[in-house]
Amino acid sequence: MKSILVLYYSRGGHTARISRCIVRRIQQQGYRCEMMGLLEAEKEGIDWQEWDAVVLGACVLYGTYDKSVFAFCSKYQQQLDQKAISFFSVNVVARKPEKRIPENNRYLQKFIELSAWKPNDVKIIAGKVDYPSWRWLDKQMIRLIMKITDGPTDTKAVIDYTDYQEVDGYADHLATLVPAN
Numbered sequence: 001m002k003s004i005l006v007l008y009y010s011r012g013g014h015t016a017r018i019s020r021c022i023v024r025r026i027q028q029q030g031y032r033c034e035m036m037g038l039l040e041a042e043k044e045g046i047d048w049q050e051w052d053a054v055v056l057g058a059c060v061l062y063g064t065y066d067k068s069v070f071a072f073c074s075k076y077q078q079q080l081d082q083k084a085i086s087f088f089s090v091n092v093v094a095r096k097p098e099k100r101i102p103e104n105n106r107y108l109q110k111f112i113e114l115s116a117w118k119p120n121d122v123k124i125i126a127g128k129v130d131y132p133s134w135r136w137l138d139k140q141m142i143r144l145i146m147k148i149t150d151g152p153t154d155t156k157a158v159i160d161y162t163d164y165q166e167v168d169g170y171a172d173h174l175a176t177l178v179p180a181n
């Protein structure tokens with residue numbers, strides 16, 4: 001049975017939710033598939049031999065990714081070069097379809113530029129606006145980003161922009177990328 005490990009960094013839980021959808025879909029295809037947060041992966045360690053392929057996903061925070069994402073990519077560059085088949089970026093600017101095109105999404109370009117591991121396959125997924133769960137300062141800052149990009153500015157707004165059919169399609173695509181044993 002082919003196996004895929006989905007590694008993710010999530011600040012507020014939405015990237016974890018998307019990862020769970022990917023895992024379920026891949027499992028439905030008869031693959032072994034599990035997910036692991038980067039923090040857990042660092043603490044518990046990863047048995048790289050156990051997996052045919054690895055996928056990495058992370059949310060965008062203030063135009064970039066948590067430093068732990070880049071640290072992970074540096075530390076495990078060799079293993080990622082061998083096993084990782086795709087990277088997905090979760091951000092709310094991607095609620096606009098044109099920002100889901102890799103060349104048009106500067107957050108994705110930033111990842112490719114700064115990460116020691118350079119993914120061959122990439123996906124941009126629209127994330128979630130969740131003002132009530134954000135801290136006061138984050139709320140104000142994201143409101144500013146939203147103002148600039150014509151997004152929602154009502155601090156009561158909770159809007160999930162993720163297209164879950166598109167996520168299923170991405171999961172199906174991932175399954176096709178697993179190398180033959």
Ligand SMILES: Cc1cc2nc3c(=O)[nH]c(=O)nc-3n(C[C@H](O)[C@H](O)[C@H](O)COP(=O)(O)O)c2cc1C
Pocket residue numbers: 009010011012013014015016059060061062063064090091092093094126127128129130134138142145
């Ligand atoms: C502190 C903070 C900063 C963010 N900065 C950006 C940003 O610069 N651009 C963007 O498109 N989305 C930004 N977002 C939106 C997140 O990428 C989006 O809410 C995502 O779904 C969060 O995923 P998570 O729940 O896994 O952390 C930001 C969110 C937070 C909480």
